[in-house]
Amino acid sequence: MRIPLSVLEFRDRAAALFGNVEAVIDGDRRFTYAEYAERTHRLANAIRGLGVAAEDRVTFISYNCHQLLEAYYGVLEAGAVLNPVNIRLAAPEIGYIIGHAGSTAVFYHADFRPMVEAMQADLPAVKRWVVMESPIEGPATHEYEALLADASPAYDPPEVDEDAMAELFYTSGTTGKPKGVVLTHRNLYLHGLAGALALRMTDADTMLHVVPLFHVNGWGAPHWMTMMGGRHVMLRKFDPGALLRLVAEHRVTYLLAVPTIFNALVNSPELGSHDLSSLKMAIIGGAPASPTLVRTIEEKLGCQAIVGYGLSETTPILSLAWPRAVLTAAEAPEMSAARQAMTGYAIAGVNLRVVDAEGADVLPDGEQIGEIVARSNTVMEGYYRDPEGTAEKIRDGWFHTGDMATIDEAGYISIKDRSKDIIIRGGENISSVEIENAFASHPAVLEVAVVAAPDDRWGEIPVALVVLKPDAAATAQQLRTHIRTQLADFKVPRQIEFRESLPKGGTGKILKAELREPFWAGRAARVN
């Protein structure tokens, strides 16, 4: 029997088996899976009623709220393509994305009205503007709840071509225009199964959606959690105290977030005031994490912490750093945190290699650095309307991540850098992450970024930008003495600058390109 792979099956399963179970918690609003499913049917029929045709793109501009979670099934049930955009971008960037996607309907949260007003005139192809959580005014042509109330709750399953586009995400590339990542129904379905398996989710799990659903690491969750019948708890805006309160109140079991957010949590003054005993797993993604952070999360949040890795282009999960039964038994206990802080090993359904510039596997010695390449049914179909961009990243059947890493005999990958973040000092490749991890192990350090600066003698040298914890003190010399116990002398930054904070992007990732820029002012190139 051959049935087109479709994530709608996941929602249908949840509605059939977990209909009475609390599915979505968004502030005071609560929906069971039966209610959630009905709202997605209404949304699908409403979208059809708006004149959105099959395969049309529908854009959502919103926080993590129940309406956005509804879009992940309602838009697909209508036969249309979901395009959720990064709300942290500027109006011209979002306008570019909507234009490039060719969306015919835009749903936006009322808080983004000024942004919509700024772009509306340039988007004549968008016929429908649906506002959420506000009466119709300004740019809006429709209001979300009224649309749903007027629509039929009947379920009219669409005909699905599993190889057709289902979701379209634009990557927040630091250079150039955003690129549209085309994910097919097949990509999403297989990632849903493989993701739930790899994350070891069950129906007893509750996930707090910390990462925005429109961003890498966020978008698999609407599918795998729903398939398992687990609970979705929405977090609209990040704040350590609010997050900890939600964990305690809703007995959250899984947290997925970037290192900077976990850093903020473990250093929050509210940490001791909440019952976090429900937490089972902290998955650290989006940027490399240090063994110190892994240990600190495990101590302070009282749950297991491992690193996960994925990209916009890979639906997203590629690897997780679960400790292996056989290694844990054989290895020294202190290796455990080190392993859990690695990039991890390929989840089932994904094939990962680390290759040199000629495409040959590097030695699996944990030392040689190469590029991570991936082959999987969860890798995107390609970039939307960009065959050149696609051909640049998918070559010879492998997706080239641009991440530079080592791999060991057990298949554990460790990212050493984005290829553009590698510091080449006198011909030696230096990993900025390795230096950052050494800084992170100092008790006074809250955050750190290491970037390459030009140097007349060495070509490039590492420069460290350090944020100390409140009330903590350390001199540059003290930090240097500390990290020299862990690193070769040539890796120790001569230049250490103290900052009040570091600039962060969409998911809370530190914007190293921005930090790097001033050091290269007045130069034609950005490598030396």
Added chain:
Amino acid sequence: MRIPLSVLEFRDRAAALFGNVEAVIDGDRRFTYAEYAERTHRLANAIRGLGVAAEDRVTFISYNCHQLLEAYYGVLEAGAVLNPVNIRLAAPEIGYIIGHAGSTAVFYHADFRPMVEAMQADLPAVKRWVVMESPIEGPATHEYEALLADASPAYDPPEVDEDAMAELFYTSGTTGKPKGVVLTHRNLYLHGLAGALALRMTDADTMLHVVPLFHVNGWGAPHWMTMMGGRHVMLRKFDPGALLRLVAEHRVTYLLAVPTIFNALVNSPELGSHDLSSLKMAIIGGAPASPTLVRTIEEKLGCQAIVGYGLSETTPILSLAWPRAVLTAAEAPEMSAARQAMTGYAIAGVNLRVVDAEGADVLPDGEQIGEIVARSNTVMEGYYRDPEGTAEKIRDGWFHTGDMATIDEAGYISIKDRSKDIIIRGGENISSVEIENAFASHPAVLEVAVVAAPDDRWGEIPVALVVLKPDAAATAQQLRTHIRTQLADFKVPRQIEFRESLPKGGTGKILKAELREPFWAGRAARVN
């Protein structure tokens, strides 16, 4: 990215990530995943060398041994189709299967030489007869280990059409000729992912292959365990003591078996002599289980026990009876064993309904009985060379299981009978399983089967065939008094016969058709 779904990916992952891990334990023979993978490459090249063409069928006649486990990847890597046969069938039946499958090569364990000799003359299309664990003699043209030793260990991946047949199993139908169940690469791959997810397997798990790999419930395991990097422990012939010793020696975590085998285990005099603390899960499949058996397994084996359900035609797993977090919290504790003894609810990737004769859903009240129908990418493509048989079972996009069951609001299905085993007494449908469960709750009862006998007044009546535990005693009247506390009077069998043992089929299932037969001797029909 679109890559043909193929279980070869699972073995490749295990070899890459778990190469040094002990993969297969078969008596004194041990193989790591690197060694196991290499042996499957050699087997693939050997099969090509035997002149087996792509899409040719290759039959295996064997116990659960490492060679059969190798076939699950080696045959597929050669581009051929694996056809493992039920060794408990008679020579003419196996001869029929090999002829119907059109196999060109047959691999057999030396213990089955007499059987091969009996059928060889009738199978001129079979050009190669490969004997395992014996020198070449009699019917054999090749010997397994010599073939592997002479073959290249190089891995030459085949081109896979995911919709093509990969494995061909013949169902041990109680009436008519065996039917060939065609499973495609896509069936197997999706069942591998969904099965591991549903069973909650990790790389820390060790599975004892109790159920023959050639039989329903057995054949998913070579794929999902390998994908997870868990350990396979082979059991060639069932014996309670041998099984318990293997659990203790290899720290087995998962047991899948039929009720009669678990019954034998919990009543084994050796039970107290082995350390079974490694056991995590007992999955009871192949026949309905009673809440008493679930509770007894949990007490005596010290692990969680749940029922699983599947058929030859469904790769096989359709449902599992995991307790649900939300129900467990809300329900009385005594409901837990009752739920875990139900047929369970659909695993992710499978859609199950219970329908009446017109195909409409029965009420989800746990009372109305209908037929279980399934829709999934893990349902077989069809019966081999039997379009009529296929059309009879797959109608309107649903596979008709022939199993009669109830379904409740939470989606838990409870099988009441095979449709042919329902007892119709004076127009009332009586479930033989319900009566069997009542008997099973009596402490003196080891095994029981309830079948329909003809009756002049009622049409049909239930008759119970009971095996008492060694050293236990109970009269028919005592048993009747016991079950009357649980069942309506019209369901209590007037006729109770004590037996020394009950006849069992391939997986240890009680052969109810055989027990039923004598009561109907001399009658034209088998319903009344």
